[in-house]
Amino acid sequence: MTSCLSYVLPVIYEIKTVNVRYLNKMDNFSIIRYGDDGLRYPLIVDGQLDDDVLEIIDRDEEWVKAELEKQNLTIEQVYIGEYLNGQLVAHSYENK
Numbered sequence: 001m002t003s004c005l006s007y008v009l010p011v012i013y014e015i016k017t018v019n020v021r022y023l024n025k026m027d028n029f030s031i032i033r034y035g036d037d038g039l040r041y042p043l044i045v046d047g048q049l050d051d052d053v054l055e056i057i058d059r060d061e062e063w064v065k066a067e068l069e070k071q072n073l074t075i076e077q078v079y080i081g082e083y084l085n086g087q088l089v090a091h092s093y094e095n096k
Contacts, residue, residue: 043088044081057083064088 041053043064054060064081067088068074075081081090 041083042080043083044075044078044090046080047076047078049075053083059083 041057043050043053043057049061049064054064064075068078068081068090071090073090073092077092077094078090079093081088083089
């Protein structure tokens with residue numbers, strides 16, 4: 001039987017290739033390897049803001065709200081919000 005983890009986690013052969021790894025409050029484990037295009041962090045998942053990610057990216061909730069306001073969205077309307085290359089990329093439930 002194949003483990004479901006092999007479908008979720010990237011294949012890592014050498015730990016020195018790992019740039020960032022963390023386990024957030026929602027038990028999502030993220031691995032970012034050196035050479036990946038930009039760092040991507042799941043900042044908002046299912047309408048819930050992840051304070052741990054805010055700390056990692058050195059931003060606050062007011063910044064998130066201001067960025068979402070530019071997109072006419074609130075945190076609760078966001079299905080997934082990623083911090084990518086210094087910007088908040090939000091996907092709302094309506095676009096899911």
